[in-house]
Amino acid sequence: MVGAGKTTAEQRARQLEDSDIKPVLEAKEEGKKPVKERTNTMSRYSRHYLLLWDQLKVADGVLVKEFVKRDGLGTYGLVIVPEKVKGEILQSMHGGLLAGHMGTKKTKAKILQRWGCPVSILSDQGRTYESKVFQELCRLLGVKKVRTSVRNPRCNGQVERFNRTLVRMIRAYLQGVQEDWDLNLGCLAGAYRATPNEVTKLTPNLLTMGREERLPAELVFGSTTNKSEVPVTSYGDYVDGIRSKMNHAHDIAMKHLQKSAARSHDIYDKRMLVNNYEKGDLVFS
Incomplete structure (x- = not known):
């Protein structure tokens, strides 16, 4: 989702500050498409958004446009970006650390791609995830870091279930030998993905x-x-x-x-x- 590095509250605030997006967002929240007399007073950008009325949704207070996935399996939403933010997004996707200064077509495809850096990472408060290196990496990649509740593994249950499976695989493979167990994680993860x-x-x-x-x-x-x-x-x-x-x-x-x-x-x-x-x-x- 474009601009997902910001919180939904920040995204909503920016949209409400944008004179082109604000009337469309408020109309979608009311569930009433503006009549012709009202649209005549709107900007051409607002009228363009209204042409996409059926594709626009409000998610967590933020106006997004829904796209059908290329594989036909479900949809995904892209935030309607305020004009003053577009330059920031284009710069990060074209000239950022991981952008590569690609051409127009490749940069556009990169902006539209549901495969790349995660929007957010949920983890416990282990030292690895609280380190300065990890925090700096999240900052560079625009990843939001979220912590689980203390002593509440159910908060991240899917990962905990996978960890239990992986631990069983490690124990079965090593058969009591604990030295250099981490060197085998790649192969064991490959075995899991093939099962x-x-x-x-x-x-x-x-x-x-x-x-x-x-x-x-x-x-x-x-x-x-x-x-x-x-x-x-x-x-x-x-x-x-x-x-x-x-x-x-x-x-x-x-x-x-x-x-x-x-x-x-x-x-x-x-x-x-x-x-x-x-x-x-x-x-x-």
Whole structure:
């Protein structure tokens, strides 16, 4: 999301300061598109935003434009940027530390890209994440650093679950030998990414890249994993093939996730003890 390095409060304040964006933001919050008599008094930029009325949404008080992802799986929002901020964004995306001074087309594509530096990082208050090096890195990359509550691992439950899995893998692999265990993390993480998830039934590799990684055993014994029935004759064919595979994989994963959620809901309902009380019944207070 463009401009996501700022807090939503700061983004909203900047939009309300912009004479072109403010009337459109207020109209979307009211849920009423301005009538023609009202739009005639607006700037041409405001009228342009109104042409996008159905694509505009208000998220956390900030006006955004929704785009359909190129793979067709869902949408993402880009902040409507005030005029005085555009120069700052273009400078960071063109002449910043990680920008590379690319041309117009490549810079535009970079601004529009849902793959790159994270908007924010949620972590515990460990020394690694509180170090000056990490803080400076976040500052350079425009990443917002968020801390979990003290002694509350559930605040970052997804990471904690992954850590438990990774620790089990380390223990099983090292078999009690603790020296240089960190040197094996890359290989163990690769093994995790090549293993089907219990819920989605698919590997992280397939869901992220649209293909499976070639495993060492396949190099030794041979495999047909990466062979395609349809010959690839151009870069476009390759990209279309990857996109098709990812769409199919995401559809399958979504179905499995829905089934898992429904199963968890049924289990929860069965465990719930519901008491129907009548007037005059004795209860503990």
